[in-house]
Structure formats: structure tokens, C-alpha cells
Amino acid sequence: MVSMKSCIFLALVGLTTLTTVHVYAYVDEYTDTLTGCQCWFDSSRWDCACCRPGGCQCYTPQPHRCIPCGTDCGDYPLFPWAIDNGVEQHVASSCPQCVWTVMTMFQSISIPSGFVTKTYSPSDEDLINPERGWWKFKAVHASDYHVLPVSRLQTFRSEGHTLIFRYYVLDLFVHSDISSAFLANLQADLNNVRAAGVKIVPRFCYTLTAGDSTDAPLPQALRHVAQLKPFLQANGDVIGAVQTGFIGTWGEGYYSDNYSTLNSVGNPIIVTDDDWAKRATLLDAVLDAVPNDRMVQIRYMKYKRRFTGDDSPLTESEARSGSKKARIGHHNDCFLASDRDWGTFQDLSADYPYLSADTRYTVMGGETCNYNPPRSSCDTAERELALFHWSYLNPTFKQDVTDEWKQQGCYDRIGRHLGYRLELVSGTYRSAVPQGGTFCGRLEIRNVGYAAPFNPRDVRIVLQQDGVIVTSLMVTGVDPRDWHPGTLHTVPISVQLPSNVTPGSYQVFLWLSDPSPTISDRAEFSILLANTGVPDPLTGLNNLGHTLQVEPTGSHSSC
Structure with a gap:
């Protein structure tokens, strides 16, 4: 249509x-x-x-x-x-809510000459693209800190991992400030992540031991967040998202010494109004510490509803507003573990549509935690990964689950479709432009992945001559975060060439670059299109297969 x-x-x-x-x-x-x-x-x-x-x-x-x-x-x-x-x-309908408005408009328009249309073939290649896919799990304790080496991170990337999930276990600092040595090691991690061309999803907590609900009292935890804030703010370019952490076992917010109350059998799982207030204060501090254009992921969707005071999912008009509701995403660390994913869902009739709609505009990821066929098998896995717009997943936990996916034949397919997978369908381009004139056209892009890109992304038209970039021009009014799955997206192009681009022939490329100035020119952080003969991993550019002729004279018509 x-x-x-x-x-x-x-x-x-x-x-x-x-x-x-x-x-x-x-x-x-x-x-x-x-x-x-x-x-x-x-x-x-x-x-x-x-x-x-x-x-x-x-x-x-x-x-x-x-x-x-x-x-x-x-x-x-x-x-x-x-x-x-x-x-x-519309043949017949007994549905009173149905609306079917059809308007037909006939309009005769003179046809401008000088445009060419090209079509493109999709590819099944396993592309290494930023901020999506199978992540690499790496945990570190303050009591035994080992900085991630650049060489190891580069190996992870060569294996297809562009996201590193990193537990930072603050086991030494439950009742004290974070040491300068730990903070120096954290900065070294972030420097090495940047150098290796990957991004990180950090979660700070105090224990990874099942049955241990240790966490820091609120004043101390707030002090920790304040200490971490300068590092999170300064390194937002290589942060994919931040998981809320800090509270309870694994930082998941369930079992907690300081933010829950004991139940009748002595388990710290009852959350009183006072506990909710402390949790909300800590979440607000984490949101403030994280760069405003990055999301914070929360383990249970009921927490987001409680913290925002809003039971409705995020809407298109609310997305990217910078509000608390717009900045809280989700992680499910027991995907497919039971009929309710071990507490992730409570009321399926309400939670399924809520999470499906909310993750259309927020980041979603996590891991499996229990072998639970047939629910944990390929059929349900692929359906719910798409339904809830998953961008990343742990390939090694739970191994029984991912091993079955390999046996059933869906593992590689899941890997290709986690997050976005953008295919160029067609492009219509102006063939010739006068010097200093406007190059315009239109792209048709289809997203066959599970989710749209969740962080900001620039769209640029690049002109090359003899393999050398001559100019890179920003396409305004286009946001790849709007390129949701299942829809053909029309991307209008209108860029004015600098007057110093001399007459001649130029090859045209699409560059979906990271907007952060520190990494905007890095190929590793650029999105490659899933087409035959289009993506170039060495440059991060996508070859549109179009040659533009810049002419010395002519009218400077707009698009």
C-alpha cells in the first residue's frame, strides 16, 4: 500500500x-x-x-x-x-469500531526528466552492525578487577559481538565510597571499548550470588551513582544502554536487603510504599547520571508503570521526549523460562500488549534462564523476539536453550534479525546537478529485523571520486529510529552540494553514522545495509550504485 x-x-x-x-x-x-x-x-x-x-x-x-x-x-x-x-x-463487517476511509485523487503532473531508479537485492550475510545482536557477557568484581584488553574486545567484535554486557560488582563498597582505583579501571574499560569499535551495556550491583540479597543503603548507593555519573556522561558515545542495577541480587531489584521488606518466611521480597519511594529516588539518580539520549533498562515492567505512574505504553508522540517514560526500556533475564518468564509477566492479557507497544520505542534485551520446551523452542522464541522487539540476547545463557535453537535451525536466523536489519529496496536519484545545486531523490528501506535502532543515528550522503571522499552531507528530517519492522519506509533525500565540489562524476554512498563526534567517522560504529554489493565494512559506507554528474552550469532547482 x-x-x-x-x-x-x-x-x-x-x-x-x-x-x-x-x-x-x-x-x-x-x-x-x-x-x-x-x-x-x-x-x-x-x-x-x-x-x-x-x-x-x-x-x-x-x-x-x-x-x-x-x-x-x-x-x-x-x-x-x-x-x-x-x-x-471492504466486503462486509459487523465490527462497530471498524473505520475504512478511501479517498481517490487523480492528478496530472508534468514529469521532470533527469532521474534514475535502481533496485537492490537483499542479502543473508551475517552483518556486524552496532548496538544489536548476540552480546558478549563479561562480569568483573571490584575485589578482583581485570580491565578488558583491546585485543580481546577486537576478537569479540570479529566474532560478531558489537555489544558487551558488563556486570560491575561493587562488592568492596557496600558501606564505603567507590575507590579511585576502581574508577580508573572503569575508565580504562571504556577507553578500550571505544578503541575496539564496540559498545557496552553496564549494570552495577553488589552481588551475583543466588540467595545473597546484599545491596548498599540508599545514601551510600546515591553516593555511588554520583561518583559514576562523570564517567557515564563522558563516555556516552560507547554506552548502548545502562541497566538500572544497584538493588538486590544481580541488580535485578527483586531480593533486596535495603529496598524490600521480609515476608512471613523471611525472604526480602515485599515492597512497601517506603521501599517504593527509596527505589524511585535511586532510579531518578541513575536516569540523571546517564546521558539524556541513552535509555535505562529495568527488569520488570510493573516497576516502570509504578515509577512513571502510567499504566499505558509509550506512544509515538511520547517517544524521544526525554521524559522518564521515554527513557526507561526493558530487559528480560528469564526469557521463555515459564509461561510468565519467572515473574516477568503477571497478567498476560495486559502485559503482552503493553510490552509489545512499549518496546516499539524503547530498547529491549536480556537472556534465557531455564530450558522450558516447547515454550523455549524456536517457534515461540522467534515469535516473541519479534513481538517484543528484541535488540540483543545472550547466546551462552541458558546454553540448553540456545543449543536447541541450533538443533532446530533458528539460531542463525535469530542472530541475523536481533535488533534492526535494514534492506534497501529501491532508490530514485537525480542524475545530474549543477555545481552548488541540490541533489535529491528517494530511498525505500525495509526493516526485516525485530526492532528499530534505539539510539540516535545520522543519515548522510557521501560523494566519492576515485575512491576518495569529497564531501559528506547531512540528510535532515530523517531519523532511523522511525524505521520500525514490517513497514516499507520512504526516505526523502535533499542535500545541497558545496560550491567547491568541482564538475565531474561522483559515486554516491549512504552513510548511517554514529552522531557522537568522538566516533562519527569510525566504520565500526556505522550501520551496514543487508544488500548484495552495497555494504563496505572497511569504510562503513553503503554503495548506492549511482553516479552523479556535477555540471559547471545549469539551473539550481530544488527538489
Whole structure:
């Protein structure tokens, strides 16, 4: 289905002279469009329904509808819609919420000459892309600190790991300030992470021992956060996200000496109003310590609801607002362990749609913790990784689970689709531009991964001549965090060439670079597209296969 904006742009660049535009409102409460999204049960198909927040695709024989996540398609009667030659038609409906608005507009527009359209082939290559994929688990205790060597981190990256999960266990400092030696080692870790071309997801806690609920009292924990803040702020460029940590066993916030109260059998798991207040104070301090453009992940979604005072998931208008709600993401450290992932979910009918909608705009990751077939097998794993927009996952825990994924044949497929996987479908480009003129065009990009990129990302057009970069031009008004899975995204290009770009032929590249000045020119931190003959890991550039002719004279027309 083509949007009005897309159709008008196609007409302007000369792809058609007679444009029929279909503008559709949503189909029902859970179904956005009947077709146009990737089918969860067959990744080669793109004719399944696109879902609204809280909705999940059905399977055959009802691939063109969405129902509330966590419910069974078999409980719903056949959808009263027909699909005819790819055009959606409202045949009959007993659904009072259904809205179907169709507007057709015919407009004859003169066709500008001088544009060329190219199409691109997708690739199954295992791309090493930043801030996604199988992470590498590395824990360190203050009592036995070993800095991560650059060579070891480079090896991890060569193996496909661009995220390092790092437990920082503050076991020596439960009742004292963090030592200067520890902070120096922390900075060395971050320097080495940067040098190796990877990023880190840190979690600070006081114990990794099951049954030990040690943590620091609130005044001491706040002091620790204040000590860590300068290091987190100064090294935000190589921080993917920060997990809240600090409270209880593993920093997961469940068993806790100082932020929970004993139950009737002596387990520290009851959270009183006073405990909630202390937890909220500590979370606010962590959010303040972490750079504002980075998210903080929380273990249990009920905690986010409590801390924000809002039971509704994040919406598009709220995303990236800098609010507490927009900056709290999720991690599930017992993925598929039980029917409720060992406490991750409580009310499935409410929690599934909430987490699915919230993680559309927030970061999600974690690990498995219990072999629990058939729930922990490939079928459910792939469906829920997509449903909850997972960006990263621990490949080594629980080993029984990931070993079964390898046996069943989904392990490599999961690895390719964790986080974003961006495919260039087509591009339309101006062929010639006068010196100092405007180069314009349009890209069609499809995300076949589980999630959109979750951190800021620049979009640039690069011109090369004889293998040398001549200029790099920022494309404004485009945010790759909007490139959600299951939708074809139109990316308009309009960049003015500097007047010192001399007449001649230039090869055109797309550069999805990291916006942090310290690493913006690093290939390791740039996103590569999943296409044949397009990505170049050595430069971080994506070759659009287009040659632009810069001419000495001509009109300086805008796009």
C-alpha cells in the first residue's frame, strides 16, 4: 500500500503522470492495514496484516488480521474482508469500531526528466552492525578487577559481538565510597571499548550470588551513582544502554536487603510504599547520571508503570521526549523460562500488549534462564523476539536453550534479525546537478529485523571520486529510529552540494553514522545495509550504485 506522501513524491520525480492515492484509516482496534507487513510465520512473505499497538498477527488461514497479543486466532471468527489483486476491499463487517476511509485523487503532473531508479537485492550475510545482536557477557568484581584488553574486545567484535554486557560488582563498597582505583579501571574499560569499535551495556550491583540479597543503603548507593555519573556522561558515545542495577541480587531489584521488606518466611521480597519511594529516588539518580539520549533498562515492567505512574505504553508522540517514560526500556533475564518468564509477566492479557507497544520505542534485551520446551523452542522464541522487539540476547545463557535453537535451525536466523536489519529496496536519484545545486531523490528501506535502532543515528550522503571522499552531507528530517519492522519506509533525500565540489562524476554512498563526534567517522560504529554489493565494512559506507554528474552550469532547482 502506498501512502499519499509517497505517491506525490513519485509523481514529482517523474515515475508516473497519473496518480491514484488510497488513504486508509485503521481497519479495526488491532489491525492497521490488511497487507504490507512481513509475516511472522514466513519471513519471505510481505502480504500479512500490519498491526496497531497491542495487536499481533494471526497465522494462516487469517494472515490479514491482527488480534490482541497473547490471545488465540482460533477464538476469532473469520475476518469479514477480502483481498483482491493486492487491493483491500471492504466486503462486509459487523465490527462497530471498524473505520475504512478511501479517498481517490487523480492528478496530472508534468514529469521532470533527469532521474534514475535502481533496485537492490537483499542479502543473508551475517552483518556486524552496532548496538544489536548476540552480546558478549563479561562480569568483573571490584575485589578482583581485570580491565578488558583491546585485543580481546577486537576478537569479540570479529566474532560478531558489537555489544558487551558488563556486570560491575561493587562488592568492596557496600558501606564505603567507590575507590579511585576502581574508577580508573572503569575508565580504562571504556577507553578500550571505544578503541575496539564496540559498545557496552553496564549494570552495577553488589552481588551475583543466588540467595545473597546484599545491596548498599540508599545514601551510600546515591553516593555511588554520583561518583559514576562523570564517567557515564563522558563516555556516552560507547554506552548502548545502562541497566538500572544497584538493588538486590544481580541488580535485578527483586531480593533486596535495603529496598524490600521480609515476608512471613523471611525472604526480602515485599515492597512497601517506603521501599517504593527509596527505589524511585535511586532510579531518578541513575536516569540523571546517564546521558539524556541513552535509555535505562529495568527488569520488570510493573516497576516502570509504578515509577512513571502510567499504566499505558509509550506512544509515538511520547517517544524521544526525554521524559522518564521515554527513557526507561526493558530487559528480560528469564526469557521463555515459564509461561510468565519467572515473574516477568503477571497478567498476560495486559502485559503482552503493553510490552509489545512499549518496546516499539524503547530498547529491549536480556537472556534465557531455564530450558522450558516447547515454550523455549524456536517457534515461540522467534515469535516473541519479534513481538517484543528484541535488540540483543545472550547466546551462552541458558546454553540448553540456545543449543536447541541450533538443533532446530533458528539460531542463525535469530542472530541475523536481533535488533534492526535494514534492506534497501529501491532508490530514485537525480542524475545530474549543477555545481552548488541540490541533489535529491528517494530511498525505500525495509526493516526485516525485530526492532528499530534505539539510539540516535545520522543519515548522510557521501560523494566519492576515485575512491576518495569529497564531501559528506547531512540528510535532515530523517531519523532511523522511525524505521520500525514490517513497514516499507520512504526516505526523502535533499542535500545541497558545496560550491567547491568541482564538475565531474561522483559515486554516491549512504552513510548511517554514529552522531557522537568522538566516533562519527569510525566504520565500526556505522550501520551496514543487508544488500548484495552495497555494504563496505572497511569504510562503513553503503554503495548506492549511482553516479552523479556535477555540471559547471545549469539551473539550481530544488527538489
